[in-house]
Amino acid sequence: MAEAITATEPTRRDFLYLATAAVGAVGVGATVWPLISQMSPDASTLAAGTLEVDIAGVPVGQIMTVKWRGKPIFISHRTPVEIKTAEDTPLNELKDPATDQSRVQKPEWLVVIGICTHLGCVPLGHEGPYHGWFCPCHGSVYDTSGRIRQGPAPANLVVPPYRFAAETKLVIG
Template sequence: MNATVEDIGGDVSRRDFLYLATGAFAAIGAAGALWPLVDQMNPDASALSLATIEIDITPVQTGQAVTVLWRGMPIFVRNLTAEEVEKGKAADVSDLKDPVARLLGSTAELPATAANITKAGKDNWLVAVGICTHLGCVPKGQNPGDPRGPFGGYFCVCHGSVYDTLGRVRSGPAPRNLDIPPYEFIGETKIKLG
């Protein structure tokens, strides 16, 4: 007996439906099984709580600095003296080893001027990631008596990278300036990082 397309048409469409339903059920089951694996990659509550922190800068006097931990990185917060502010402003960007302000979270390539590194009206405050851009060491210069190098900023004793008071690399093997984290002043005595 010869079968025609019309004779088996009902069977073909029912079979197609069963294949589609089985495939859809398997896909939903696989997604349901994979969701806990994907969801566990989200940061936990303790990590999210460190996404932004507030720093009270009241006790930091002119010429002093503090180091805080943010997202596992040391952050240098320094209250620059009037002389350090003027030296930072006077530096010619074309003389810098890295003429770009390294602003975390920004794709803009702004010149490494004091105005682009510090906040307007708060140019005496430097907030920078305290990690040398050469091999990830922590430069000296935060504490009284630390070596600061010829530019009065930071000095990486491991390989000799020298940064100025605004965290701009001036000499040594470091390829770029210290990163500037996203921050803002909230009031006169607090900085919000993140």
């Protein structure tokens, strides 16, 4: 004969086990939450993470320098000649090949971190044979797209994360 399966009624002990587990879970959560929460950046750090820049006053052919996260940011309002020269540069002439289109969101605006990729100096704008940037410390030369053309620097000037919030408002970070 087959044995009948009978369900046992929950006992007081079962209830106490569940209640103890629930209280323990809440206690662990209450203990861990402040620890995890304190690892998040505070409001001042988050505010320093982005920078809004009004670029309406930057005339064509000029470079504006702003500070973001302690680093100089070069915002270049490029001329049509600078854009054409940067776009027409053959990639095989570049140490760190990158198209001009991959480095800009709008052709007339170039945004780069103004720190030489060789030893961290700040290059001078509108200098050198390519009329981009020149690092006087060790002789690195960048073109109008911030690409390394001559000298010891191993890589192009870094393009920071940025977006255009409006036609004349740039948000970096």
